[in-house]
C-alpha cells in the first residue's frame with residue numbers, strides 16, 4: 001500500500017509538517033517495497049485553494065492512505081472522492097507513524113476544518 | 122460626496138455615526154456594506170423596499186464532453202478545480218468567477234451558471250435612502266455584493282454614507298475604494314488603539330483623507346486621543362459615553378431624530394466633515 005505524509009524536509013529523519021496544504025514536501029512511502037520518494041508540494045505558494053491542489057497531487061500519485069495532523073474541508077472532499085483513507089498522526093516522527101499504521105494503531109482523522117479560501121486576512 | 126465610516130471591529134459605533142450623520146443631512150444615501158451583519162436598516166426601518174438578488178457566475182461541467190485534459194485545472198490560479206477519477210470537481214466557494222476555465226476548455230465542456238450569493242435592498246426612511254446588502258451564510262466573498270451596492274444605487278444625492286464592514290480585509294478595501302473621505306470611529310481603550318491603528322494604516326495605504334471620531338468618551342485618559350495626537354491625525358469630534366444615547370441606540374432609535382442635543386452634536390460633526398472634504402478637493406483636486 002502507498003501512503004503519503006506531509007513532511008518538513010526530504011529525509012526519513014525529518015518531522016511531520018503541521019499543514020497538509022502548505023507543507024513543503026510529501027513523503028510517498030510504499031509499505032510493501034519500503035521504497036520512499038519525496039515530492040515537492042507545488043501548492044505551497046498558491047493564493048488560495050492550496051489544499052485542493054495538494055490533494056490533487058496525492059490522488060495523481062495513486063496513494064491509498066494519507067497520514068496527516070489535520071486536513072481542510074475541500075482537500076478532504078477531493079481525497080474522499082478518490083477513496084483515499086485519512087489517518088491522524090500520533091506524533092511528529094515519520095517512523096513512528098509508519099510503524100503505527102503497519103500495526104493497525106492509527107485512528108481515522110475526524111476533525112476536518114473549514115478552509116480560509118484566501119479571502120480574509 | 123462619498124464618506125466611508127470605518128472601525129477596526131464591530132460594536133465601536135460605526136453604525137451609530139453613519140446612521141446619525143445620514144439622518145442629520147437634508148437628503149442623503151446610506152449604504153450598509155457590513156454585509157455579514159447589516160444593522161443600519163434596524164434603525165432606519167425603511168419603507169417601499171425593492172429587492173434584488175445578487176449572483177456570481179461559476180463554471181459547470183458537461184461530463185459527456187469533458188476529455189479529462191485538465192487544462193482548466195492547471196489554468197485556475199485559485200485551485201477551484203480538481204480532476205478526480207475521471208471527474209471534474211468544481212469548488213464553488215473557492216472559485217473567483219474569472220471565467221478563464223470556460224474560455225480555455227478545448228472541448229467546450231464548461232459553461233457558466235449563476236450562483237446566488239446574497240441580496241441587495243433599497244428603501245426610504247424620511248430624508249434617507251437606505252441601501253442594504255446581505256451575504257448568504259456560508260459564502261466566503263462578499264466583494265461582488267459591495268461592488269453592486271456601490272455601483273448601482275448611489276445616484277444624485279449630495280451626501281453618501283458608506284457603513285463599512287469592520288476590520289481591514291479586502292471587502293473593506295472594496296468599500297472605501299471610491300470614497301472621498303474616511304471617518305474612523307475609535308473607542309477610548311488600549312484595544313481600541315490597536316484597532317484604530319489597523320484601519321488607519323489601511324486608509325493611509327489608499328491615500329484617503331481621513332479623520333477620527335472618538336466614541337464612548339469619558340472623563341480622564343483616552344488612549345485613542347493620545348494616539349491621534351502622536352500621529353497627527355485629525356480629530357473630527359467626540360461622542361460622550363452617556364446613558365441616554367446608549368438607551369436610544371439599544372432601542373434601535375436614531376438619536377438625532379429623537380433628541381435636540383444629539384442633533385446639534387451630529388450637525389456640527391457633519392459641518393466639520395464637509396469642510397474637511399471641501400478643503401481636500403481644493404488642495405488636491
Ligand code: SF4
Nearest residue numbers: 187188190191193226
Ligand atoms: S479543460 Fe475542459 S475538457 Fe479539459 S478537463 Fe477541463 S472541462 Fe474537461
Ligand code: SF4
Nearest residue numbers: 197216217219220222
Ligand atoms: S471561473 Fe476562474 S476561478 Fe472559477 S474555476 Fe474557472 S478558472 Fe477557476
